[in-house]
Amino acid sequence: MTQWEAVVGLEIHVQLKTRTKMFCRCETGFGAPPNTHTCPVCLAHPGALPVPNRKAVEWTIRLGLALGSEIAERAVFARKNYFYPDNPKGYQISQYDQPLCVGGSLAVPGVEPFEIGFVRAHLEEDAAKTVHVGGGTGRKIGAERSLIDFNRGGTPLVEIVAQPDIRSAEQAERFLQLLRQTIVALGISDARMEEGTLRCDANVSVRPAGSDELRTRWELKNMNSFRYIGRGIDAAVRAQVALYESGEEVEQHTYDYEPETDTLTPHRSKEEADDYRYFAEPDLVPVEPAAALVERLRADLPLLPADAIRARAEALGVEDAWALVTTDRDPAYLGLVAGGVSEREAYNFTMNQSIPAGADLGELVKVAKAAKELTREALSGAVAASADAGFSADAYLGQRAVSDTGELEPLVDAVLAAHPGQVEAYRGGKDGLLGFFVGQVMKETGGRANPKVVNELLREKLAS
Amino acid sequence: MIDTLRLTAEEANDLLTRGEASSRELFDAYRAAIDERDGELRCFLRLCDDVGERIPIALKDVIGTKGVETTAGSKILAGYVPVYDSTVAARVKARGLSLLGKTNTDEFAMGSSTENSAFGPSRNPWDPTRVPGGSGGGSAAAVAAGLAPWALGSDTGGSIKQPSALCGNVGLRPTYGTVSRYGIVAFASSLDQVGPVTKTVRDNAFLYSVVSGRDPADSTTVDVPPVELPEGEDLKGLRVGVPVEMRDAPGIEPGVADAVARAVALCEELGAEVEECSLPRSVEYGLPCYYLIAPAEASSNLARYDGVRYGFRAAGDELTAVYERTRDEGFGDEPKRRIMLGTYALSAGYYDAYYGKAQQVRTMIIREHGEVFERFDLIVSATSPTVAFPIGARADDPLAMYASDLLTIPSCVAGLPGLSIPCGLSEGLPVGLQLIGPQLAENTLFRAGHALERALEFDYVPERLR
Numbered sequence: 011m012t013q014w015e016a017v018v019g020l021e022i023h024v025q026l027k028t029r030t031k032m033f034c035r036c037e038t039g040f041g042a043p044p045n046t047h048t049c050p051v052c053l054a055h056p057g058a059l060p061v062p063n064r065k066a067v068e069w070t071i072r073l074g075l076a077l078g079s080e081i082a083e084r085a086v087f088a089r090k091n092y093f094y095p096d097n098p099k100g101y102q103i104s105q106y107d108q109p110l111c112v113g114g115s116l117a118v119p120g121v122e123p124f125e126i127g128f129v130r131a132h133l134e135e136d137a138a139k140t141v142h143v144g145g146g147t148g149r150k151i152g153a154e155r156s157l158i159d160f161n162r163g164g165t166p167l168v169e170i171v172a173q174p175d176i177r178s179a180e181q182a183e184r185f186l187q188l189l190r191q192t193i194v195a196l197g198i199s200d201a202r203m204e205e206g207t208l209r210c211d212a213n214v215s216v217r218p219a220g221s222d223e224l225r226t227r228w229e230l231k232n233m234n235s236f237r238y239i240g241r242g243i244d245a246a247v248r249a250q251v252a253l254y255e256s257g258e259e260v261e262q263h264t265y266d267y268e269p270e271t272d273t274l275t276p277h278r279s280k281e282e283a284d285d286y287r288y289f290a291e292p293d294l295v296p297v298e299p300a301a302a303l304v305e306r307l308r309a310d311l312p313l314l315p316a317d318a319i320r321a322r323a324e325a326l327g328v329e330d331a332w333a334l335v336t337t338d339r340d341p342a343y344l345g346l347v348a349g350g351v352s353e354r355e356a357y358n359f360t361m362n363q364s365i366p367a368g369a370d371l372g373e374l375v376k377v378a379k380a381a382k383e384l385t386r387e388a389l390s391g392a393v394a395a396s397a398d399a400g401f402s403a404d405a406y407l408g409q410r411a412v413s414d415t416g417e418l419e420p421l422v423d424a425v426l427a428a429h430p431g432q433v434e435a436y437r438g439g440k441d442g443l444l445g446f447f448v449g450q451v452m453k454e455t456g457g458r459a460n461p462k463v464v465n466e467l468l469r470e471k472l473a474s
Numbered sequence: 475m476i477d478t479l480r481l482t483a484e485e486a487n488d489l490l491t492r493g494e495a496s497s498r499e500l501f502d503a504y505r506a507a508i509d510e511r512d513g514e515l516r517c518f519l520r521l522c523d524d525v526g527e528r529i530p531i532a533l534k535d536v537i538g539t540k541g542v543e544t545t546a547g548s549k550i551l552a553g554y555v556p557v558y559d560s561t562v563a564a565r566v567k568a569r570g571l572s573l574l575g576k577t578n579t580d581e582f583a584m585g586s587s588t589e590n591s592a593f594g595p596s597r598n599p600w601d602p603t604r605v606p607g608g609s610g611g612g613s614a615a616a617v618a619a620g621l622a623p624w625a626l627g628s629d630t631g632g633s634i635k636q637p638s639a640l641c642g643n644v645g646l647r648p649t650y651g652t653v654s655r656y657g658i659v660a661f662a663s664s665l666d667q668v669g670p671v672t673k674t675v676r677d678n679a680f681l682y683s684v685v686s687g688r689d690p691a692d693s694t695t696v697d698v699p700p701v702e703l704p705e706g707e708d709l710k711g712l713r714v715g716v717p718v719e720m721r722d723a724p725g726i727e728p729g730v731a732d733a734v735a736r737a738v739a740l741c742e743e744l745g746a747e748v749e750e751c752s753l754p755r756s757v758e759y760g761l762p763c764y765y766l767i768a769p770a771e772a773s774s775n776l777a778r779y780d781g782v783r784y785g786f787r788a789a790g791d792e793l794t795a796v797y798e799r800t801r802d803e804g805f806g807d808e809p810k811r812r813i814m815l816g817t818y819a820l821s822a823g824y825y826d827a828y829y830g831k832a833q834q835v836r837t838m839i840i841r842e843h844g845e846v847f848e849r850f851d852l853i854v855s856a857t858s859p860t861v862a863f864p865i866g867a868r869a870d871d872p873l874a875m876y877a878s879d880l881l882t883i884p885s886c887v888a889g890l891p892g893l894s895i896p897c898g899l900s901e902g903l904p905v906g907l908q909l910i911g912p913q914l915a916e917n918t919l920f921r922a923g924h925a926l927e928r929a930l931e932f933d934y935v936p937e938r939l940r
């Protein structure tokens with residue numbers, strides 16, 4: 011029987027969080043009342059001309075540098091012609107045969123590390139937002155009417171095209187997590203799928219494992235979380251393998267992934283073959299980034315998440331390092347380690363606590379060092395207040411947890427005596443009940459008991 | 475009594491400066507001339523009433539004017555009132571010029587006679603049975619008939635130079651990038667340029683100095699050298715080339731050829747070194763190259779007219795029907811023809827053979843002109859192969875109409891400045907002399923044009939109106 015392997019290429023759109031739009035001076039308007047951030051340029055009035063947003067060009071170069079791309083000496087904006095209500099000019103200004111960033115790759119660390127190449131990254135403008143009203147599905151088909159909000163129209167968008175190097179849904183999710191973290195670390199986008207500032211389409215095909223052929227692919231659209239992207243890829247792979255194994259062929263199609271039913275449905279809007287009639291945008295001159303600018307942007311790059319993971323992996327192991335960095339906790343972790351907290355304790359502290367942005371890490375170091383000794387309230391209170399002006403750890407350091415076994419032992423005994431059924435179940439193998447007993451003791455002490463000591467006492471008593 | 479037929483813009487300005495006429499009196503004099511003659515000539519699509527501090531001006535209706543309907547001669551923009559001023563409109567207003575009105579044009583500036591205007595043709599003040607040229611025939615006829623002291627037009631392949639020639643005006647198509655296109659209803663973005671239409675070269679140079687210069691709202695604009703108002707009366711030290719392919723082009727009327735030959739001889743008398751030169755590929759391939767690039771860009775530029783946000787909207791029971799009927803009823807034949815040509819030229823499978831090839835030819839034309847301008851300061855030819863033709867004569871023959879621009883198109887494709895000045899009459903109708911220079915050589919064109927204008931002593935008032 012044939013072993014099948016998935017071949018997945020991703021196209022990622024990232025909305026840049028510049029103050030103004032790509033080709034006009036309108037402020038970008040996420041959340042503003044509809045059609046309040048518009049002007050002759052982004053509404054395509056006669057005679058209006060685009061002027062490129064310098065910051066968006068620089069940020070695209072910054073992203074390209076972070077992805078190891080080559081920065082073009084001469085990039086050209088092109089018109090992508092298509093007629094659609096969300097596209098008021100009748101063309102989108104994009105880049106075609108001369109994009110700003112070419113090539114590059116992202117090495118994804120892990121127990122099984124892998125590397126995904128990039129074809130290109132280019133800068134373009136976002137379409138306006140269409141809202142379909144009535145009909146129940148929120149989609150165009152069956153809607154009673156469609157409304158357009160031009161606030162989003164013209165927002166800078168970077169399209170990143172990855173090579174078809176991904177071999178599984180897990181790899182796709184992991185790659186996207188790291189790419190997203192890289193974009194966030196660069197400060198160029200919030201990159202949130204749920205808000206549409208990060209969007210991803212997947213091109214999926216399968217082939218006999220070990221072969222290097224590229225078979226007919228399906229394009230998957232409208233997946234609004236990394237998890238659904240993974241599930242969409244799995245669904246496409248299953249369906250294509252089934253087709254091949256029953257002797258049928260796979261035909262090129264575009265599908266929407268339906269998370270409720272875990273199935274693919276044909277994407278309805280584009281039945282005809284596209285001919286975008288690209289040509290160089292005559293209203294703009296080519297972008298020719300000066301070498302000095304590129305070098306300045308290169309020198310300004312922050313520590314990239316992939317490098318941070320590899321650096322933390324020595325002390326934490328690669329999976330914990332991954333968890334730390336991809337949840338944005340690396341800066342807090344580093345601050346604690348710099349203050350003398352051990353790597354493992356700093357990791358536990360940052361992963362278990364929601365440290366607010368702008369926290370006074372110098373003061374939090376004191377809290378982290380005393381973490382085992384403090385009451386839960388003291389810990390959470392200190393962390394919550396750590397970004398407040400004039401935050402001092404001292405006020406919380408006095409609230410030590412009760413670690414005195416002499417004081418805790420009678421409480422532990424009382425809890426066990428009160429729950430004979432659970433004690434029997436635990437001894438019968440239900441280890442999970444330990445948490446229940448700890449919780450009961452904590453309740454008795456108003457949360458002031460040192461959970462580590464309570465744990466030890468309980469294990470001792472339950473074992474005997 | 476203000477004689478608007480005779481008065482140059484410079485003289486009108488002098489009247490104002492010396493206190494001999496107020497801006498109101500000047501404005502009213504032109505309005506009176508419009509009332510008298512525009513019923514026949516139909517230069518203006520609409521008139522304005524706000525009087526500024528200085529002299530008046532007329533603007534071609536592709537030039538966007540805040541609060542004043544701007545249609546580009548098309549039904550699809552009927553009722554469109556811009557919410558912003560084009561940069562050139564803002565610049566003339568900032569100098570205190572008052573807007574007399576918006577002048578007629580072929581629809582979206584596509585044409586050589588104004589017969590493609592959705593609002594009917596304008597007529598030539600020298601002979602109202604003939605066309606004033608196009609697309610900027612309204613501006614040219616208005617200046618020639620004393621309905622405006624000067625005007626702005628726009629030129630893609632000859633729309634300033636050709637009507638100026640046919641109406642006996644001075645018309646400048648400036649170097650691409652010297653005048654902002656912001657707010658100009660686009661036809662073909664890589665070719666469109668706004669420029670002045672005037673009675674004299676000095677007026678032309680002055681108006682060019684008002685509207686030209688870099689504009690942050692148009693990325694394709696460049697810094698422009700200071701404009702020098704021409705004073706001299708000779709051409710000493712100027713090397714003038716006569717491209718033989720333009721001199722001997724098929725279809726040049728004998729009367730036109732004679733007037734141009736006399737002007738070339740005059741160049742020598744005025745001290746220029748005159749020699750033949752050659753632009754073989756530019757003349758042979760200029761027209762086909764233009765008629766691929768311009769429609770391709772137009773097909774994209776005109777996609778925005780969908781009846782949704784502004785202008786004309788046809789009724790329909792669903793969105794696609796509204797789009798289709800709006801565009802079907804809103805566009806005339808010529809825009810439709812060019813949208814189809816351009817869409818085809820850009821299509822997958824045909825791009826390389828048509829649009830891609832045209833871009834290569836354009837590069838070749840630029841290079842060929844560059845080589846000529848290593849040896850010459852300017853080149854001269856007829857502006858139009860013919861004098862003004864009768865209304866209707868070419869209306870059913872697009873190819874004959876396209877040939878009107880045979881001589882103006884090559885330098886437009888190359889992005890070069892061209893000045894048309896009247897150089898005599900043929901069959902009682904004006905003949906235009908085209909002076910073309912290298913990029914940013916407007917001052918050379920003004921200097922040469924001014925000296926020739928002095929020597930030629932052409933009377934720009936149409937004979938029948940004297």
